[in-house]
Amino acid sequence: MQPRRPDRFEGLDYRGTSWGRGEEDAQNYQHGFPSRSFGSSGDLSQHWVTTPPDIPGSRNLHWGEKSPQYGADSHPAPPVLVEESNGSAEQLNRFAGFGIGLASLFTENVLAHPCIVLRRQCQVNYHARNYQLSPFSIINIMYSFTKKQGPRALWKGMGSTFIVQGITLGAEGIISEVTHLPRELNHKWNPKQIGGHVLLKGLVYVIVTPFYSSSLIETVQSEIIHDNPGILDCLKEGIGRVLGLGVPHSKRLLPLLVLTFPTVLHGVLHYIVSSTVHKCILFLMKKKNRPRAPTDVSNTVQNKVEDYFPELIANFASSLCADVLLYPLETVLHRLHVQGTRTIIDNTDLGYEVVPINTQYEGMKDCINAINREEGGLGFYKGFGAVVVQYTLHAVVLQITKTIYSTLVQNSG
Incomplete structure (x- = not known):
């Protein structure tokens, strides 16, 4: 079998030739003419100038990019502005979500705590x-x-309320893992x-x-006769x-077995x-609110801010309905828990002085009948x-937060 190669296999000779033009190029080379110009031959680009393989990480390519083809525009417009605008939009989205959620949590657990204190004191003050x-x-x-x-x-x-919330979350996670009950x-x-x-x-x-x-x-x-409790006093008690x-x-x-049923029922x-x-x-x-296609960074962030608020509004309305x-039932529950604990509360009629708790309810049913008989419906x-002050304050904080972020979005846009 004859080898498949031209008669004269020399470096310069072979470099400009193809398999069908070996003799012609060899004659040109003998008479002093160059074989073929690298830039003038149309077959040159077809046979020898090829695009190198796209290897991610080579030639400063990033993942998902391809090297430019031969003859294409070597100076494409880089999408720097689009990447920068997308990055700023993502940062504003995260900042908006974090800020709005933090404002809601702060209002629910810190700013509303005085309302919870007054509400409970009025409930137990018969x-x-x-x-x-x-x-x-x-x-x-x-x-x-x-x-x-x-x-x-x-x-x-306020510290003890956070401890109760932590115990609730921890107990829920442990019981769900042990019993496989869905969380x-x-x-x-x-x-x-x-x-x-x-x-x-x-x-x-x-x-x-x-x-x-x-x-x-x-x-x-009451703070008048009560020493400052420690952080872990709630756990110890x-x-x-x-x-x-x-x-x-x-x-x-009342024993805990009597208190367990109304507590579980209310919860x-x-x-x-x-x-x-x-x-x-x-x-x-x-x-009601259909998704809209954003046209710029300002509209993107504005839509994101508006996407966070349905969840917050739903939480606000659901807690309000449940509390009202x-x-x-919550009034009855709190009176049963405080009975017999030798608790002294502030006088909610005068705003000063203190009053003791000396109720003698036998249980949940007796407490309901006694309140209805002695204090009316x-x-x-x-x-x-x-409750009205608490949720009014919450609604105002949510509206102020939304207004602030809408203004920031417009200024950044």
């Missing part, structure tokens, strides 16, 4: 003749307490999953009951309540009402003005 149903009377009482006892009187027990419900839920999810919530409230009781006492106890140790209580103290009903309202509001708002509907809504 001596009170002024039911504090108006938000203006609540604001007047807040001013009186601050003037007599200082600002700390309105933020007492969250997916879109394809069934009655079995709903039952397991509600059962998980009920078990969590059973564990939280003694710690919720000690946290409640810290929020309603809750464990002592379970073991029957710690601070001595009177004989009117589960509050969760069901708030979750149902939350889902309905999100469904209606998403159905279950307020009478409005007795279940003592301190309701604090």
Whole structure:
């Protein structure tokens, strides 16, 4: 078999030749003519000038890029402005989401705590003749307490409320891992999953009951006669309540088994009402607001800011509905928890002095009958003005936050 190569295989000779032109180029080379010009031959680019393979990381290429083809424009316009605008939009999106969420959490857990303190003190004060149903009377009482006892009187027990929230989240995670009860419900839920999810919530409230009781006492106890509690006092008193140790209580103290049922009932009903309202509001708002195609960075960030608010509005409305509907049950629950603990609260009628808690309810049913008989139907809504102040303040903070971020977006755009 004859080798497939030209008769004269020399470097310069072969470099400009193809298999069909070997003799012609060889003659040209012998007479002193160059074989072929590298830049003049059309076959040159076809056979010998090829585009190198695209290897990510070589020739300063980035992943997903391709090297330019031969003969193409070697100076394309770099998309620097688009990348910079996308980067700034992403940063503004993250900043907006973080800021709005932080403002909502701050309002719910810190700024609204004085309203929670006044609300609970009014609920457990069966001596009170002024039911504090108006938000203006609540604001007047807040001013009186601050003037007599200082600002700390309105933020007492805030650390214990965070501890209760931490215990709730921890217990929920542990029980879910051990029992495989679902912590969250997916879109394809069934009655079995709903039952397991509600059962998980009920078990969590059973564990939280003694710690919720000690946290409640810290929020309603008067600062005039109460020493500053430690950070872990809520834990110690809750464990002592379970073991029957710690601070001595009177004989009117109800056992934890009596307190467990109303605590679980209130917690589960509050969760069901708030979750149902939350889902309905999100469904209606998403159905009403259709997605829009953004045209620039300002519109992109503005749409992102508006995307965060349906979730916050749904949380706001769901908590408000649950608190309003279950307020009478919450009043009964707090009175049962405080009974027999030798708690002394502030006088919510005068804004100064203190009053003791000396109730003698035998249980949940007896407490409901006693309130209805001695204080009337409005007795279940003592301190309701604090709820109005709390959620009005929350709504104002959300609106101010949205206005600030909308202004920042317009200025950055």
